[in-house]
Amino acid sequence: MTFANAGTLGAVPGRRDELVAHLTKRSNLLEKLGCLTYEVGINDDEPETVFVVEIWESAEAHRSSLAAPEVQASIAAARPLLSGAFGGFRFEIVGSPLRD
Amino acid sequence: MTFANAGTLGAVPGRRDELVAHLTKRSNLLEKLGCLTYEVGINDDEPETVFVVEIWESAEAHRSSLAAPEVQASIAAARPLLSGAFGGFRFEIVGSPLRD
Structure with missing residues (x-):
């Protein structure tokens, strides 16, 4: 069952665009790990937040990806840009009106 | 610029699956109105919530869709299933690590 993660990441003031x-x-690694969609965005009403929507082949693929050394290194590299504020939600996808 | 809406909809107790x-x-209408992705899901940790992630061709396409008579009718039909609790966030998509 595909899995979605919709999240907000607080950026250190002035560093949102670096985080983006x-x-x-x-x-190429994310696709290999089972990531189907990974959209990153901004909203000028919340200028110190970066938004992401991810879709993964499964919750397990998402969980495993977080342990991959390259992903760990990427998270570590992002750390100086993050304020520590996180939000969002995760869910199992059960359907879509766009397909049968 | 494509636009994302990630939302949570509270369901009347016991009616989550009807809302799903x-x-x-x-x-077919949603595609015609510019909807690119519309994923619906659940999370057993929050059994009275339905989760959606939508991607639209633009914020304007999303806004216009809400005024379409068929969409208005669909929202009205959903109303008895909704608790009135809503959450989530919206953003302009600026990129993805999955494409150049």
Whole structure:
């Protein structure tokens, strides 16, 4: 069952766009780990937040990805850009009106 | 610029699965209105919530869709299933690590 993670990441003031650049850096690894969608965005009403929507082949694929050394290194590299504020939600996808 | 809406909809106790069925009913209209992705899901940790992630061609396409008569009718039909609790966030998509 595919799995979705919709999240908000607080950025250190003035460093939102660096965090966006970091999160959107091209990665072939994510696809190999089972990531189907990974959209990164901003909302000018919340100028110190980066938003992400991820869809994964399964909750397990998402969980496993977090342990991959390259992903761990990427998280470590992002740390100086993060304020520590996180939000969002996760769910198992059960359907879509766009497909049968 | 594509636009994302990640939302939580509170269901009337015991009616979550009806709300899921309503939201996942096949619609050709949504695509015509500019909806690119519409994933609906659940999380057993929050058994009275339905989760959605939508991606639209633009914020304007999403806004316009809400005024379409068929969408208005669908929202009205869902109303008895909704507790009135809503959450989530919206953002402009600026990139993805899965594409150049």
